Amino acid sequence: MCRLAMKTANKPFSPFSVLTAMEAMQEGYDGSGLGLLLRGLEFTDYKYNQEDPVLSGIAHTEAALSRLHAIMNERGFVLKYDHEFDTDMSKIEAKDRHKYVLRVFKKPEAWNSLTKEQTEHEMMLTRLALRADGEANNGDLTAFSLWPDVAMIKEVGWPLGVGEALGLESGRIKSRVCMAQGRQNTNWGINLYACHPFFIEGIATMTNGENTAFLPIKDWLSGKGFPGYIGYQSDSEVFAHILHYVTNQLKLPLQAYKHVITPLKNSELSAHPQGDFLRGLRDVCRRLIIDGPNAVIGTLADETTILVMDAKKMRPATVGGKPGEWAIASEMCGVDAMIPDRDRSKDFQPMREHTIIIPPDRQEIEIWSQFDQFPLTQAA
Amino acid sequence: MVSIRSISSDPGSLSPNDLPWIIEHREDRCTLCGKCAAVCPVNTLKLTYMRKRMPKIVLSSTERGSSYKTFVGIRQNTDVGRRCIGCGSCAMVCPNEAIHPTHNKTDRYRFQNTKGGEAPKRGGRRNEPGPTLLDKISFNRISMLTDPALDAGRHEFSMNTLLGRVLPPEEFIRRQTTGEWIPPVREIFPFIIGSMSFGALSPNMWLGLLQGVAYCNEVLGIPVVMATGEGGCPPWVLKSPFLKYIILQIASGYFGWDEIIRAIPEMQCDPAAIEIKYGQGAKPGDGGLLMWYKVSKLIARLRGVPEGVDLPSPPVHQTLYSIEESVMKMIQTMSMAFNFKVPVYPKISGSNSAKSVLNNLVRNPYAGALMIDGIDGGTGAAYNVSMDATGHPIASNLRECYLDLCAQGKQNEIPLFAAGGVGKNGNITQNGMALIMLGASGVHMGKFIMQSAAGCLGNEQNRCNVCNLGICPKGITSQNPKIYRRLDPDRVAERVAETFMSIQTEMKKVMAPLGRSQSLPIGMSDALGIGDKDAAERLNIRYVC
Numbered sequence: 001m002c003r004l005a006m007k008t009a010n011k012p013f014s015p016f017s018v019l020t021a022m023e024a025m026q027e028g029y030d031g032s033g034l035g036l037l038l039r040g041l042e043f044t045d046y047k048y049n050q051e052d053p054v055l056s057g058i059a060h061t062e063a064a065l066s067r068l069h070a071i072m073n074e075r076g077f078v079l080k081y082d083h084e085f086d087t088d089m090s091k092i093e094a095k096d097r098h099k100y101v102l103r104v105f106k107k108p109e110a111w112n113s114l115t116k117e118q119t120e121h122e123m124m125l126t127r128l129a130l131r132a133d134g135e136a137n138n139g140d141l142t143a144f145s146l147w148p149d150v151a152m153i154k155e156v157g158w159p160l161g162v163g164e165a166l167g168l169e170s171g172r173i174k175s176r177v178c179m180a181q182g183r184q185n186t187n188w189g190i191n192l193y194a195c196h197p198f199f200i201e202g203i204a205t206m207t208n209g210e211n212t213a214f215l216p217i218k219d220w221l222s223g224k225g226f227p228g229y230i231g232y233q234s235d236s237e238v239f240a241h242i243l244h245y246v247t248n249q250l251k252l253p254l255q256a257y258k259h260v261i262t263p264l265k266n267s268e269l270s271a272h273p274q275g276d277f278l279r280g281l282r283d284v285c286r287r288l289i290i291d292g293p294n295a296v297i298g299t300l301a302d303e304t305t306i307l308v309m310d311a312k313k314m315r316p317a318t319v320g321g322k323p324g325e326w327a328i329a330s331e332m333c334g335v336d337a338m339i340p341d342r343d344r345s346k347d348f349q350p351m352r353e354h355t356i357i358i359p360p361d362r363q364e365i366e367i368w369s370q371f372d373q374f375p376l377t378q379a380a
Numbered sequence: 381m382v383s384i385r386s387i388s389s390d391p392g393s394l395s396p397n398d399l400p401w402i403i404e405h406r407e408d409r410c411t412l413c414g415k416c417a418a419v420c421p422v423n424t425l426k427l428t429y430m431r432k433r434m435p436k437i438v439l440s441s442t443e444r445g446s447s448y449k450t451f452v453g454i455r456q457n458t459d460v461g462r463r464c465i466g467c468g469s470c471a472m473v474c475p476n477e478a479i480h481p482t483h484n485k486t487d488r489y490r491f492q493n494t495k496g497g498e499a500p501k502r503g504g505r506r507n508e509p510g511p512t513l514l515d516k517i518s519f520n521r522i523s524m525l526t527d528p529a530l531d532a533g534r535h536e537f538s539m540n541t542l543l544g545r546v547l548p549p550e551e552f553i554r555r556q557t558t559g560e561w562i563p564p565v566r567e568i569f570p571f572i573i574g575s576m577s578f579g580a581l582s583p584n585m586w587l588g589l590l591q592g593v594a595y596c597n598e599v600l601g602i603p604v605v606m607a608t609g610e611g612g613c614p615p616w617v618l619k620s621p622f623l624k625y626i627i628l629q630i631a632s633g634y635f636g637w638d639e640i641i642r643a644i645p646e647m648q649c650d651p652a653a654i655e656i657k658y659g660q661g662a663k664p665g666d667g668g669l670l671m672w673y674k675v676s677k678l679i680a681r682l683r684g685v686p687e688g689v690d691l692p693s694p695p696v697h698q699t700l701y702s703i704e705e706s707v708m709k710m711i712q713t714m715s716m717a718f719n720f721k722v723p724v725y726p727k728i729s730g731s732n733s734a735k736s737v738l739n740n741l742v743r744n745p746y747a748g749a750l751m752i753d754g755i756d757g758g759t760g761a762a763y764n765v766s767m768d769a770t771g772h773p774i775a776s777n778l779r780e781c782y783l784d785l786c787a788q789g790k791q792n793e794i795p796l797f798a799a800g801g802v803g804k805n806g807n808i809t810q811n812g813m814a815l816i817m818l819g820a821s822g823v824h825m826g827k828f829i830m831q832s833a834a835g836c837l838g839n840e841q842n843r844c845n846v847c848n849l850g851i852c853p854k855g856i857t858s859q860n861p862k863i864y865r866r867l868d869p870d871r872v873a874e875r876v877a878e879t880f881m882s883i884q885t886e887m888k889k890v891m892a893p894l895g896r897s898q899s900l901p902i903g904m905s906d907a908l909g910i911g912d913k914d915a916a917e918r919l920n921i922r923y924v925c
Contacts, residue, residue: 210527212895215906223789250549262898265538266567277556283542283565284552287792289899293527311898312535314528 002196002208002330003182004317006297007338008305009325010362012042012174019163021329021337022182032183034159035195037204038151039303040176046081048104048149053077053123055103056152057130057143058192060096064141067133068101075126076108086167093157096140100166102151102173123147124201124228131193142192145199147301151175154195177303181206194233198240201228202301205243208330209293209315211235220287221245239296242288247300253375254306255368256281257298258355261290262311264370274374297328307356319356320347323363328356392495394458398488400842401466401481405454409478412452416470416479421851421863424464426455454479460495466843469853483841500764501671503847503857505804505827506662506756507768509840513775513915515807517814520924521907523895530897532888537897539887540603541570541822543653544723544748546793563748564721566652569596569604570900571812571883573876574799574824575629575655575727577609578636579670579679579691580760580847582864584872585834585856590617591869592833592876593625602880605652607824609760610668610693612636612682618643623651629727630714631657632667633693635683641717650722653748654714658697658707658737659729661757661774661800663766667693671761673850676859703740711746723748730754730772730800738781742790749795751824752777756801758827760857761848774800775818779919782819782903791903795821803828804840808879809886817904818919830856833875834867 003025005018015036022034041048055072059065072079083102111119127146134141144152151173155162159182163169181196196206211217214235221229221241226249229241239261246257263282269275282289292310295317299305307317307328319328320335320342327338335347350356353370396402403425417425430453435446456464464481471480493500523529544565547555555562573593578586589606596604610631617623618640628651630637659665670679670691680687697706707726714724725748728737734752741747754774759767778798785791798820802811804827812823830836834856837844847857855867891897894907901907909924910916916923 210523210895212521212523212527213899213901213904216901216903219786219903220789220791223786223791225789245549250553252553265536280552280556280562281549283546284549284792286542286546286899287902291896291898293895312530 002206003334004180004196004206004208004295004297004328004330005334005338006177006179006206006299006305006328007326008177008299008303008358008362010176011324012040012176013178014168014171014174015178015180016163016169016171018178018180018338019160019168021327021334022159022180024337025182025329025331025334033156033195034154034162035181035197035206036153037145037179037197037199037299038173038175038177039149039299041149041151042174043081043083044172045083046104048081050149052080052104052106053146053148054151055101055105055130055143056145056150057101057141058097059099059101060140060142061098064134064137065099065101067137068130068141071130071133072105072126076110077105077126080104080106083173086170086172088165088167091157091161091165092155094155100153120201128227128230147199147202150199150202150204152197152199154192156192177299177305179204179206179297179299191233193231196234196236198234198237200240200244201248203240203244203247203298205236205240205296205298207236207239207294207296209295209310211238211290211292211294213289213291214238216287217242217290236294239290239294240298243298245288254300254304254357255355255375257306258308258370259374260285260288261308262352262370263289268371272371278374295330303360305358307350309350309352309354311352313352316349318347318349319358319365320344321365326358326362326365392460392492394460394488394492396456396458397484399456399458399463400484400487400489401464402484403454403456403464403470403479403481406478407451407453409476410452411476411478413475415473415475419469419473419853421467421469421846421853422462422465424457424462425470426457427452428455460489460493463489465846466841467837467853468843483843501761501848502764502767502842502845503760503762503849504838504845505758505767505840506801507840507842507845508756512756512801512804512811513773513910513912514801514811514814515805516912516915517810517908517910517921518924519813519817519890519894519907520909520922522893527895530892530895532885532892535892535897537888537891539570539884539891539900540567541900541902542566542795543568543605543725543797543822544795545745546795548793561720563746564723566605566723567603568652568822569602569880570816570822571604571808571880572627572797572822572824573604573606573829574826575607575609575627575657576826576830577611577629577668577670577760578613578682579611579674579859580609580857582852582855582858582867583678584864584867584869588867588869588872589829589833589876590622590625591873594622595873595877596880597625600877600881602884604880607655610635610657611670611679612639614682615639615643619646619648621648623647624649626651627653627655629655629657631693632695632697633691635685635691635693638684639682644717650718653723653725654718655751656707656710656714656724656726658726659731659753660727660759661729661753661755661771662759663762664729664731664771665695666762666766667695669693669761669848671848671850673848674857674859679859703737707737707740707747708744711744715746725749725751727751727753730774730777732772734772734777734781735784738784738794741794742785742788747794749797749821750781751797751799752781753824754798754800756804757799771800774798774815776918778815778820779818783920785819786903791819797822797824799824799826808832809883809890812883813887813890814908816900816902817908818921819903819905821900821902829876829879832879834872
C-alpha cells in the first residue's frame with residue numbers, strides 16, 4: 001500500500017522532515033520508491049522569483065540533456081538557475097540517471113502577450129513535448145513538471161535513502177508545501193511516470209489504494225481530447241486529471257470535486273438544498289465516479305490543500321496541525337512525525353462525506369461536508 | 381406409371397418418426413382420462429382404441445391361430461400443420477406421467493414445412509442451442525489484496541443507469557446558467573423488459589408484467605421499466621400513474637398511436653421514454669407482424685383495424701427518405717409531442733451499419749439513446765429465414781459502437797442499450813453485466829422474462845415456438861380468453877418481482893468482487909476475459925485460458 005505524507009507551512013521547511021515522517025510509517029509500505037512535490041520554493045544558493053517556471057525531471061543520458069536544452073532554447077526559455085543536487089549515486093538503485101534536472105527558466109518573451117490561461121497551457125505543452133521526446137528515445141528523458149514554484153522528484157528506492165542520495169537533508173531546497181509518497185507502482189511494473197504525486201497545470205494529487213473504476217474514467221478523460229490527459233501508467237493519475245477538469249475546465253468550486261467523484265445518493269440529494277443541480281452534475285460526470293478504496297490528497301497552484309476519501313472510506317488519512325502549519329498523512333504516526341507539537345485532540349479523520357480544505361493562509365482547516373450547502377457558481 | 385397406393389409414397393408424407401417431436405406414450409400408466417388430447421394446442425394427439433393380433437401356435441384345427449387384443453394407444457398427427465410442437469402440455473396435465481414428447485434431431489419435417497408455398501414462419505427464438513458468446517465471458521479482475529473486496533450483502537450499491545441524452549458537463553453548466561433546455565434523463569434499472577406488444581402478449585400477461593413492474597418500483601425500490609412493442613397501450617394504462625414505467629414504441633405501422641395521441645391531454649404522468657423502432661434483431665429489414673389469429677376484438681380496437689386480419693407493418697417508416705429525414709425528424713416530432721420532457725430513442729437491428737446510425741445520433745441533440753437488437757432476439761412472428769440467418773450478433777456490434785463513442789469522448793452522452801439473446805440460456809445477470817462492461821448502459825430482455833415470469837415453454841430446440849398462432853399453451857401470447865385465462869396475472873407479477881430481486885442480488889455478486897459499488901461498471905472491459913482468442917481480439921478484452 002502507498003504511504004502518503006503532506007506538510008504545508010507558512011515557513012519553508014526541508015523536504016527531509018517529510019521523509020522522516022515516511023520513515024515513521026515504514027511498516028506499511030514496501031519502500032519501492034519516492035515521489036516528492038514541493039511548492040513555495042526557496043533555494044539557499046539562489047534567490048528565486050516565484051513567477052519563473054521550474055522544470056523537474058531526469059535526463060538519463062548526456063544526449064537527452066542536450067536535447068532538453070535544445071527544446072527549451074527553441075521555445076524561447078532562458079535558463080536562470082540550474083540546481084545541482086549533491087548526489088551520491090551509490091545510494092541510487094537505478095544506474096541510468098545522468099542528471100536530476102531542476103532548472104529555473106525565464107518564460108519566453110513571446111508569451112508576454114498571452115493570457116494567464118494560455119501561458120499555463122503552453123507550459124503544459126512544453127512539458128508534454130519533453131515527455132514525448134523522451135518516449136521517442138527509449139525513455140531517456142523524463143519530465144515531471146514545468147510550472148512556477150513547483151519542483152518534483154521521483155525515484156526508485158527507499159524514500160529516506162533517495163533523500164540522502166540527493167542531499168535533501170542539507171536544506172538547500174526548502175518549500176512551504178511538500179507532498180511525499182513512498183512507493184513505485186509495483187502492482188504494474190515500475191515506471192517513473194506511474195509514481196505519485198501526479199501533476200497537471202499546477203494541480204497535483206497523490207492517492208493510496210487501487211482505483212477499481214480506472215478504465216472507464218481513463219477512457220472518458222482520454223476522449224476529451226485535452227492534450228494533458230495522457231499517461232495513465234498508474235490508475236491513480238486520473239484523480240489529478242479529474243481535479244483539473246473540475247476546477248480548471250468546468251471552473252467549479254473545489255467542493256465540486258467531491259460531488260463529482262463520490263456523488264450523493266438519490267435519497268440524500270432529494271434532501272440537499274441544491275439537489276437538482278447536483279443530480280444533473282452527477283449524471284453528466286457519471287464516468288468520473290470513483291469506486292475506491294482511496295484517500296486523495298491534492299494541492300493547487302495557490303497552495304491550497306485538499307483531502308477527500310472514497311464513498312466507502314476504506315483507506316485512512318488523518319489531518320492535524322496548528323495555525324500556520326498542517327500535516328496530512330495516511331497514518332497518524334506520520335502526522336506525529338511531521339508536527340509533533342500540535343494539539344492531538346484536534347486531529348481529524350474525515351468521513352466519506354468530508355472534504356478537508358487547508359486554505360493558503362493555513363490559519364485553520366475547513367471541514368466541508370457534502371451534505372452542506374454547496375458554494376454555488378452562477379450556473380447552479 | 382401408376383404408384384402403389386398401398387404404401388405411402390407421397391413426396392410430402394411424413395411418418396411420426398419424421399417429426400421434430402415424437403410423443404411417447406406408456407399404456408401401462410395411462411388412465412384414459414383424455415386430458416392430454418384436450419390440452420394439446422395443435423390437436424396432434426388422438427387417443428384411440430387399436431387392435432393388435434396375439435399370434436399363438438395352435439395344434440387343434442377347431443381353434444383359430446391368433447387372438448386379437450384391443451388397447452388404448454396414441455395416434456400422432458403427421459400433418460405438417462398439426463405436428464407435435466414439443467410444448468409438453470400433455471406431460472403437464474397427465475396425472476400419471478404416461479406421456480411426453482421427445483426431441484427428434486433427425487426429423488424430415490424441416491423439408492416439408494412449406495405446404496401451400498408458404499415459407500415457414502414461427503414465433504419465439506433463433507433456435508441455436510449451446511452456450512452463447514456472452515455465456516463464455518467471465519469477470520476476471522478480482523479485488524483481493526491491492527484493494528479490499530466489497531461485501532455484496534452489506535455494502536450499499538448504486539446499480540441504476542441513465543436513459544436519455546446526457547449533456548457534456550461544460551454544456552450542462554452553460555445551459556444551467558442560461559436556463560436553456562436540459563434533455564430529460566431517466567434513472568432506471570439496467571435490465572429492461574424489452575418490447576413486446578399488446579397484441580403479441582395476452583392481456584393477462586401484459587397485466588401481470590405491469591403489476592410486477594409497478595411492485596418493483598413502488599415496493600422494492602427497483603426502478604424497472606418495460607417497453608411496449610408496436611401496437612399501443614390500453615387506454616386505462618395511458619391515463620394511469622403506471623405510464624411512467626412504460627417505454628412506448630412507435631414503429632412503421634404506427635399501430636396504436638391514435639389512442640396514444642388522444643390520451644396525451646389526460647395523461648397523469650409522462651411515459652418513461654419513446655422508442656422508435658426501425659429494426660428488430662429477430663427479423664431485420666422486416667416490419668412487425670401480428671397474424672390474424674391474434675387480432676381479437678380488443679386488439680382490433682386498440683390498433684384501429686378490423687378483427688381477424690393479418691397486421692404486417694411495412695419494413696420501413698413511410699417517412700423514410702434518408703437517415704437524417706427519418707431519424708432526426710421523427711425524434712424531434714416525438715420529443716415535441718411530449719413537450720421535450722420524454723427521452724426519445726431509436727431501436728435498430730444489429731448491423732454492420734449500426735455505427736453510421738450512431739454517428740447520426742451523436743449529431744442529433746434530441747436523440748436520447750440507441751438501442752441495438754442482436755440476431756438472437758426473439759419475436760412474436762417471423763419467417764424462419766429472417767430469424768435464423770439475418771442480423772448481427774450483439775456483442776461485437778455493441779462493442780464497436782461503444783469504442784467509437786469512446787474515441788469521440790461521447791460515451792456518456794448517448795447511452796447504448798443492447799438486446800438479442802440476453803439470458804437465453806438462463807444466465808441473465810452474467811449476460812447483462814458482460815454487455816454492460818462491454819459498453820452497454822443497459823440491456824433489454826424479452827424471451828427471458830417470458831420464461832422466468834410466465835413459464836414460457838420455448839427453448840432453442842424449436843420447442844413450442846407458436847407465439848405467432850395465438851395458441852400459446854401457457855396463455856402468454858394468445859388472444860383467446862379460453863387459453864389466456866390459464867395465466868394468472870398476480871402470479872406473473874410475483875414472478876416478475878422475484879426475477880428482479882434475484883437479478884439485483886446477482887449484480888451485487890458480480891460487482892462486489894470487482895471492487896465496484898458506486899456506479900454501474902459501464903465499459904469496465906478490463907474486468908472481462910474470454911477463452912477464445914479471436915473473440916477476445918474482436919471485443920478488445922483479455923484472452924484467458
